[in-house]
Amino acid sequence: MPIKVVALAGGIGGARFLKGLRLIDDLEISVIINNGDDINMHGLRICPDLDSVIYNLAGESDLVRGWGRKDETWVVQQQLAHYLGEEQWFNLGDKDYATHIYRTNLLNNGIELSEIVKLQCAKWGIGLNLMPATNDFVQTQVQLTDGQQIHFQEWWVKHRAALPATGFELIGAETAKPAPGVLDAIAQADLIILPPSNPIVSIGMILRIPGIRAAIMAASAPVVGVSPIIGGNPVLGMADKCLTALGLETSATSVAAQYGDLLDAWLIADTDDEQVSAITNLGIKCESAPLLMTDDQAAKEIAMRAIGMTR
Amino acid sequence: MPIKVVALAGGIGGARFLKGLRLIDDLEISVIINNGDDINMHGLRICPDLDSVIYNLAGESDLVRGWGRKDETWVVQQQLAHYLGEEQWFNLGDKDYATHIYRTNLLNNGIELSEIVKLQCAKWGIGLNLMPATNDFVQTQVQLTDGQQIHFQEWWVKHRAALPATGFELIGAETAKPAPGVLDAIAQADLIILPPSNPIVSIGMILRIPGIRAAIMAASAPVVGVSPIIGGNPVLGMADKCLTALGLETSATSVAAQYGDLLDAWLIADTDDEQVSAITNLGIKCESAPLLMTDDQAAKEIAMRAIGMTR
Numbered sequence: 201m202p203i204k205v206v207a208l209a210g211g212i213g214g215a216r217f218l219k220g221l222r223l224i225d226d227l228e229i230s231v232i233i234n235n236g237d238d239i240n241m242h243g244l245r246i247c248p249d250l251d252s253v254i255y256n257l258a259g260e261s262d263l264v265r266g267w268g269r270k271d272e273t274w275v276v277q278q279q280l281a282h283y284l285g286e287e288q289w290f291n292l293g294d295k296d297y298a299t300h301i302y303r304t305n306l307l308n309n310g311i312e313l314s315e316i317v318k319l320q321c322a323k324w325g326i327g328l329n330l331m332p333a334t335n336d337f338v339q340t341q342v343q344l345t346d347g348q349q350i351h352f353q354e355w356w357v358k359h360r361a362a363l364p365a366t367g368f369e370l371i372g373a374e375t376a377k378p379a380p381g382v383l384d385a386i387a388q389a390d391l392i393i394l395p396p397s398n399p400i401v402s403i404g405m406i407l408r409i410p411g412i413r414a415a416i417m418a419a420s421a422p423v424v425g426v427s428p429i430i431g432g433n434p435v436l437g438m439a440d441k442c443l444t445a446l447g448l449e450t451s452a453t454s455v456a457a458q459y460g461d462l463l464d465a466w467l468i469a470d471t472d473d474e475q476v477s478a479i480t481n482l483g484i485k486c487e488s489a490p491l492l493m494t495d496d497q498a499a500k501e502i503a504m505r506a507i508g509m510t511r
Numbered sequence: 512m513p514i515k516v517v518a519l520a521g522g523i524g525g526a527r528f529l530k531g532l533r534l535i536d537d538l539e540i541s542v543i544i545n546n547g548d549d550i551n552m553h554g555l556r557i558c559p560d561l562d563s564v565i566y567n568l569a570g571e572s573d574l575v576r577g578w579g580r581k582d583e584t585w586v587v588q589q590q591l592a593h594y595l596g597e598e599q600w601f602n603l604g605d606k607d608y609a610t611h612i613y614r615t616n617l618l619n620n621g622i623e624l625s626e627i628v629k630l631q632c633a634k635w636g637i638g639l640n641l642m643p644a645t646n647d648f649v650q651t652q653v654q655l656t657d658g659q660q661i662h663f664q665e666w667w668v669k670h671r672a673a674l675p676a677t678g679f680e681l682i683g684a685e686t687a688k689p690a691p692g693v694l695d696a697i698a699q700a701d702l703i704i705l706p707p708s709n710p711i712v713s714i715g716m717i718l719r720i721p722g723i724r725a726a727i728m729a730a731s732a733p734v735v736g737v738s739p740i741i742g743g744n745p746v747l748g749m750a751d752k753c754l755t756a757l758g759l760e761t762s763a764t765s766v767a768a769q770y771g772d773l774l775d776a777w778l779i780a781d782t783d784d785e786q787v788s789a790i791t792n793l794g795i796k797c798e799s800a801p802l803l804m805t806d807d808q809a810a811k812e813i814a815m816r817a818i819g820m821t822r
Binding site for chain 1: 615
């Protein structure tokens with residue numbers, strides 16, 4: 201019998217972790233992916249985290265740039281800039297545009313996002329069961345210190361998370377429902393994993409979809425997380441900016457405390473070993489190990505170590 | 512005072528003619544462009560004739576291929592084919608896709624097609640007043656001998672006009688209205704020109720938008736046309752296939768008869784000189800001249816000759 205694993209994931213950090221996780225034998229992996237980054241650009245629905253995970257698992261992602269497709273070209277974006285006559289802060293490659301055209305057309309024809317993700321996975325031959333957290337359109341908004349609210353993508357991509365922020369809202373969350381299969385996967389899981397994704401705007405936003413946090417709390421499966429912070433810095437991405445915006449410390453302990461009673465076990469970096477006792481004092485089993493996902497094999501070993509903490 | 516000229520135009524034939532027409536001094540040129548070829552592909556609104564005219568006047572068209580943008584790439588199309596897993600008969604380049612994304616987004620935001628055309632013209636620095644025949648979505652359908660109806664683009668592009676046809680309908684024409692400015696331009700014109708465009712599916716479909724034919728008949732301006740047929744062949748495109756589908760001869764005389772009492776004057780090819788008397792007998796002033804639009808200068812001379820017939 202394979203072990204049923206459910207992982208929650210944001211973009212690049214989650215995607216790298218999943219590339220290791222899927223190398224482990226006898227796992228049946230379901231992944232619940234953040235929609236908070238979703239945005240409509242030029243009338244097309246962009247789902248950055250879904251695409252990041254799919255492109256990475258397909259071996260089609262650009263590993264240097266950290267987002268989008270490898271061997272990408274930029275003709276459509278350049279031409280749109282010609283028409284729009286303004287600086288475009290949200291650039292998308294031509295291969296990427298095809299994904300957004302394909303998805304938007306299906307959405308406009310009444311196909312649910314979760315079905316479209318299945319079609320994408322089939323086309324790329326991805327064996328994992330990928331699911332959006334929700335089929336509803338939700339968007340993370342950033343509350344700025346000057347009172348303004350802007351879309352997370354604008355804050356993240358245009359302003360490189362440099363504008364002082366005080367909070368993050370998930371617009372549309374109140375009425376959003378978990379995508380089909382999400383709650384069942386959680387209920388039937390043997391193990392739930394929180395990969396080293398951004399705890400605030402990636403995994404945090406998945407947990408804001410009504411029913412998902414409660415389902416994880418109610419599930420019989422243990423929950424193990426892998427710290428996205430090594431020392432005072434994020435492994436990948438800009439989690440530190442989000443933690444700082446909320447007045448939180450950028451540390452493995454701080455993130456563990458954020459997840460709170462959701463966590464049964466927390467794997468932190470070997471260099472953060474001195475934090476083990478503080479985290480254990482939170483009532484969370486804690487171990488340390490090398491956490492740099494230098495390649496798929498390194499990610500696999502991190503995943504095996506995390507799984508091992510619960511068995 | 513400039514001479515106010517209104518031209519009706521389809522795609523490539525009309526576009527080439529307009530490149531010559533605009534070289535003539537002291538003309539104020541308005542162009543009414545066929546929407547019958549319009550089609551929704553992958554959720555994007557494609558307007559082939561509008562784009563052909565704009566791209567040609569912008570010096571951005573591919574003169575060898577005869578449609579679309581020059582120096583084009585095909586990444587989006589190739590990726591869409593990957594997702595759709597089927598042969599795509601309607602190929603669009605990456606630069607072209609940007610146009611369709613731009614237009615569709617504006618349409619979905621309630622901007623009228625005629626306004627979008629103005630924005631496109633401004634971006635490309637096109638001095639002429641280009642107008643779609645209608646802002647409503649109309650589509651030319653081909654009636655096949657086997658009883659089926661297919662979209663004109665499918666017949667034209669996929670089947671290269673090789674399926675036996677018996678007629679052409681403009682779906683949506685009954686309720687379509689001329690775009691803003693169209694009827695006024697006709698009423699105020701000093702001269703109305705029918706360029707060497709396809710008489711059935713280009714100019715013919717413009718004339719099916721309720722009110723346009725009547726406005727031309729009622730206008731004080733003389734109407735001069737340039738034959739799209741030289742000998743038994745179309746100058747450009749496949750007008751012969753459309754004429755044959757309707758049981759009509761492919762000749763300058765046949766097209767003049769089709770336009771009928773709409774025409775005051777009809778310029779035919781010098782090599783068709785023997786048809787002048789037959790056309791004159793239809794009550795239409797007729798002259799012959801070299802009609803090959805080998806370059807813009809040749810097109811200008813044809814346009815000057817046509818204008819000269821009415822003055």
